[in-house]
Amino acid sequence: MRTLAVEKTKILVWDAPTRVFHWLLALSFAGAYATSEGSGLMGVHLTLGYTMVGLVAFRVIWGLIGTRYARFSSFVRGPAAVARYASSMLNPKAEHSMGHNPLGAVSIVLMLLCTLAIVFTGWVYFNGGAHALKSLHEGAAALMATVVGVHVAGVVFASLMQRENLVRAMFNGRKQGRPEQSIRWSWWPVAVLVLAGVLGFWWLQWQAPNAIGLGSNMSPQNAGQWSGNWRGGDDD
Ligand code: HEM
Numbered sequence: 001m002r003t004l005a006v007e008k009t010k011i012l013v014w015d016a017p018t019r020v021f022h023w024l025l026a027l028s029f030a031g032a033y034a035t036s037e038g039s040g041l042m043g044v045h046l047t048l049g050y051t052m053v054g055l056v057a058f059r060v061i062w063g064l065i066g067t068r069y070a071r072f073s074s075f076v077r078g079p080a081a082v083a084r085y086a087s088s089m090l091n092p093k094a095e096h097s098m099g100h101n102p103l104g105a106v107s108i109v110l111m112l113l114c115t116l117a118i119v120f121t122g123w124v125y126f127n128g129g130a131h132a133l134k135s136l137h138e139g140a141a142a143l144m145a146t147v148v149g150v151h152v153a154g155v156v157f158a159s160l161m162q163r164e165n166l167v168r169a170m171f172n173g174r175k176q177g178r179p180e181q182s183i184r185w186s187w188w189p190v191a192v193l194v195l196a197g198v199l200g201f202w203w204l205q206w207q208a209p210n211a212i213g214l215g216s217n218m219s220p221q222n223a224g225q226w227s228g229n230w231r232g233g234d235d236d
């Protein structure tokens with residue numbers, strides 16, 4: 001009986017909405033970066049940027065009402081706890097966090113904030129804001145790319161230290177743990193809603209120019225106007 005109580009099995013840690021959020025955010029960020037530089041795909045660039053801010057808005061709500069390990073209260077920690085964790089990190093016997101570790105949480109919060117800064121500066125610049133905003137926009141995007149690099153390196157490092165594939169866990173939601181640490185349900189209907197919302201938004205942007213008044217759509221027929229004249233000639 002005693003051994004049973006401490007035996008580890010695969011348990012559900014990341015609910016489906018968190019996983020769908022993660023991979024859509026990563027995909028959108030990569031796509032927005034790929035379409036940022038005079039590619040004639042400014043419509044795709046803007047669409048993916050708005051997708052990111054929508055995803056972050058969802059994640060903030062889910063961070064308040066979502067399942068155990070998705071809630072901010074379960075992983076956002078103060079500087080002292082982060083420092084304590086950082087100094088214990090190289091000790092293979094250190095206790096693993098079931099959810100995000102305190103250092104990983106720092107990068108997560110930074111990525112959420114960077115997204116807001118990128119989209120805000122991009123939006124103001126796009127709507128005729130000062131040229132300096134373009135540099136701020138690029139700077140915020142570069143900062144986020146750096147944090148993403150550190151994030152991915154951190155995931156690889158933690159996977160090696162814990163001898164557990166954390167990337168796979170972000171796909172199937174499962175990690176090694178004790179049964180009582182498991183969340184009870186994956187909340188897949190919420191994930192389906194998030195995915196449907198994003199795909200629906202992309203479809204609308206593709207179908208109908210300016211369908212929802214965001215100033216752009218991503219149809220190829222329209223792509224030409226973004227190369228060189230991406231503001232559509234409506235100001236300066
Ligand atoms: C809805 C949100 C966004 C808006 C409105 C927006 C708008 C713009 C605009 C107007 C430009 C200038 C293009 C030019 O002068 O040729 C630009 C460039 C750029 N954007 Fe965004 N953007 C958004 C989201 C993003 C995101 C999410 C990223 C990060 C991946 C990003 C990264 C960049 C970069 C790196 C450039 C510089 C490209 C260059 O070197 O010319 N943007 N964006």
Ligand code: HEM
Pocket residue numbers: 018021022025026027029030059070099100101104108111112148151152155166167168170
């Ligand atoms: C390209 C941009 C990426 C962004 C913006 C990003 C962002 C994030 C965010 C916000 C979280 C927190 C998840 C949550 O609780 O909501 C997270 C976690 C995670 N990400 Fe990423 N990510 C990116 C790329 C990647 C890649 C390429 C991998 C795989 C190699 C990856 C693997 C993970 C894993 C494993 C976790 C969970 C970490 C843990 O165990 O605490 N991410 N990421």
